[in-house]
Amino acid sequence: MNFLELIWLIPLFPLFGAATMLLVGRKLDPQAASEVAVAPGVEPAAAGSGHEHGHGGGAKFLISLFCPGMVLLSFLLSAAAVFQLSSLPEKTHQVIQFTWLAGQPFHMAGGGMATFAADWGFLLDPLSSVMILVVTGIGFLIHVYSIGYMAHDGGYYRFFGYLNLFVFFMLMLVLANNYALLFVGWEGVGLCSYLLIGFYFHKKSAGDAGKKAFIVNRIGDAGFLMGMLLMLATVGSVRFVDVNQALTSGRFHPEIAGFGVLSAMALLLFIGATGKSAQVPLYVWLPDAMEGPTPVSALIHAATMVTAGVYMVARSNALFALTPETSLIVAVVGAFTAILAASIALVQNDIKRVLAYSTVSQLGFMFMAAGVGAYWVAIFHLFTHAFFKALLFLGSGSVIHAMSGEQDMRGMGGLKDKIPVTFRTMFIGSVAIAGIPGLAGFFSKDEILWQVFSSPLGSKSVYVVGIVTAAMTAFYMWRLMFMTFYGASRADARTQAHVHESPKTMTVPLMTLAAGSVLAGWIGVPKLWSVFPEGFRTFEHWLEPVFEASAARAVAHGVAHHDTSIEWLLMGLSVAIAVAGILTARHLYLIRPGLPDAIRKASGPLYDTLLNKWYVDELYDFLFVNGLSKGGGALLSRFDASVVDGGVNGAGWMTRFTSRVSIWWDTWIIDGGIRLASFLVKCSSYPVRIFQTGYVQSYALVFVAGVAGFLLYFGMR
């Protein structure tokens, strides 16, 4: 049987699952009727353990078989297709079902005619095969996990329906053979993310977070759309194969210095990627997205959807190879995001938020690699990260489940022996992300750092940022581990009595992912370890054909030669720094638990700044969201509190003077500012109200003013 011709079926299984759930699921699920009445105040509605399919009955069991089953079918079909692909000499296979959009010939920007066409077509090549295996494989495990996790929640069918729909769109995204169809998946996963973040719609914060994610993503999407249209106008096609061919044909010259149309195109596409993959400046939606159920955080906001931007940049590697300046921007934005997010993660207390910022930071690593032209390493890190980050999220979900919904790590501790499976699997995940040799995270992260250091496009300063971030990563992950699992329990007695290991449906996926976190790295062993035969470096060779174009350009740059001793040294350094991070965390949170408080007191505003996420959300609120109204007030009053109050405490004689200043400030600047701002908001969002009085005369007046304006335009001309 020729599975390669059947790849168009891969996305259809989950689509079928989603359609079934959303259309008839309500009739299947006995809980659905009471769904509205169930109000999950805490995330997984805390109920006793043990009864996995408890009161749901046969119908719920059916859903639990059906939806994960659909994803499993996709996975099996993907695996079969990828296996057949590996035996092909060409290693790419396109299935074009029909022409989806077709247009007339038009003149391109640079002269010449082109005919626009976008297919409903699928492309299986080494890059997309990695992606579909990750999406369906990890997707399946998370579906299984959700059976246990969501067992007590209302809207079981709705959850699985949305989750299946997400997998469908994600598969469309990675299997599309052109940018236009990729955009369909791109928008679709955004929609599903929105629906799933807001799944607990009773919580206002959940709805707000969903909306924030959607709107922030739309800003990126505008960039993507414009990049795509610009590509059409310049290259004349949006099909990956044609675009790559045109870009490598020599028709376009690399924009080594200066900023041309290719750079604009690459930059616009990258703006799209920053939205979807949560990079500076559009990363703010991801931490809030943790309002969604934990399996959603694991699947969408760690393993798959957020990596779509990395995938898209890697997919466009021929374009980025021609614009080294843009590539540098990608690397710098990645590095900046990595260190910014890691610094925030250092002090967060919500277990899921730590992991969310960690994800943002790791995505930054991937962009760093892509920016220096090491696309295969970016995809490699995407691949290993999918395992250990999904594991950590699902583990944290298991912890939250055990703690009856508690997410604050300050209320945890001492869980090591009570939930041993969760502990052991999360232990593996944390070792993996910290970068201890032998586990998946080490291989990919170390390769990124080496590439950043050694690549002709790389830079030493970006490397320094990377290594500092790696140290922070080890620290915050082990801070999480020590606060959660070690020491004495800080939970109240009722919660403590209730702590229980999760059901099998949750622990088996954890164990599978833990095995993946150990083994996944071994297909990308560094060249330095020459003891291992080439078979251990399959990953790089597998992806070689996809990144031929960019590799050729990198060779043109001239490959810098480095001594192997430097590489050994750097590897030793990164391992040492990982160990140091872990030990520091151990010292601070296990051996001398009083120390963090002392440090917090000593560091003062720096700690608060980190805790408040560098005030970026406030800044965005101030600048964009509330149009100077809410955020402006907050910032000004903060200024009031620190500057003015500081004066009060510092010098007695200034007290009365400053309080007078403060009153004046309050009355005139703050109140006045707020009033002015709300007036401005009204003016901009209710401009019509002024004329939309309801009196027909004033309507006619506007009409006449319009006519007069038109005539005046010609009179003045």
Add this chain to the structure above:
Amino acid sequence: MSQYYTATDHFVLVPAIMLALFGCAILLFDFWVFPEPKQRKWLLAFLALGEAFAGYGLWQQHTYIAGQGIAELTAFQGSLVVDGFSLFFNWMFIAAASIVALMSYRYLEVEGEHHGEYYSLILLAQCGMYFLASGADLITLFVGLELMALCFYIMVGFLRSDKRSNEAAMKYLLLGGFSSGFLAYGFSLLYGLSGSTKLSEIGVAIARRDPADPVLLLAMVTTTVGLLFKISAVPFHMWAPDAYEGAPTTVTAYLSVGSKAASIAFLLRIFLGPLASARAAWEPLLVFAAIASLTVGNLAAISQHNIKRLLAYSSISHAGYMLLGLVAGNETGIKGVAVYVLVYTFTNLGVFLVIVALRREGLVGDNIDDLAGLMHKSPGYALLMLICLLSLAGIPPTAGFIGKYYIFLSLIQAGRYVLAAAAALYVAVAIYYYFRIVRSMFMSDAEDAGAMETTFGVRVAAALTGLGTLGIGIFPEPFLRFAGQSLIR
């Protein structure tokens, strides 16, 4: 006789005759053939018969034109013309009128204003639209416009006991008359400039004149104003929110798609016909109107709580997108406008259909909060609404994406990057208010548990609009080809 009314004349006029005939028949016989309220459902069948006859006439025209391989067929000494353009729009009017009639039956019963005239007004308005799409003469076009508009004035005020409906009808009538005055003035100047009422002859005369001739500019401005009023473009949009809100919802639906599509057809006929040579003069006006429509429509929609009012502003912004296709002026752009109108017809009917289906005794259903928790009450309608809102926002794979895509593409091809960027940015703004509705449907609890009461007709209409919106998005090719044939040469 034959020299005044030839066989060709008759052939071209058949669909209009059928519409007028059935419209008048309903008006005349409704009272004594169907005296019982229950029997009114036969009116629906009667209307369907009228549409079928009109459709048959249209089909014959379609096959004749295709069979002969000719671009157009003129009649009445060039006053009426059948070409790909008129056929495209007339098919759309048949679809729109039929769907509106299907969803009206139960709605009017709930409102307690179920009268036979309603169906005859639908047909007669459609007859006016027929002349707007096929007219090639100022007088024919103007009469068609007034026939359509008069029917709409009555329909907007159809809820006699509802103050809002009466007020809306009065405002619409007054402002409509006002704008018709401008249009008639512009037409009289055009006639004065060229000595003919035929569009083709006016075009020749205008091309010969100095483009800066003040009389020509005056004629152009007054004509433009009248046309922009009809498609509710800013600054001539003021009637739309009040009329949309006050009118019975089914009429709002018909007004937003039928009247708008017919007016766009009219506008394209004028701007691409007689005024084509004065492009340099009218283009800045349309750019202004388009950007102003996008701005006012999108910003004002944000603060609306009444969903019909919100859709009125959204409809204003869509008029802006349609104008941008005309501004781009290339083949993609004109085709884009046609596709956009088609897409908008199905999508907007779908949205209004859900609001109509919500209406029952004790629930008006035109507030955003009335949609709360719709996903739990009737997931089918919630999904239809979601699909249609996605389409209005222009998100693939729905039809709206195809419409917007061609408009943006035409702007880029024409080198109008700034306009393309502005239009793309307003898509992001639009997401905000469309998703307020989605959020209400999917992420809040129902305020009342009352189930929806729907009829077979409403369900059929729901299926048609849903399939249209998704179908055009997924298989756009046949529709694009159809729209491509509609280009005015």
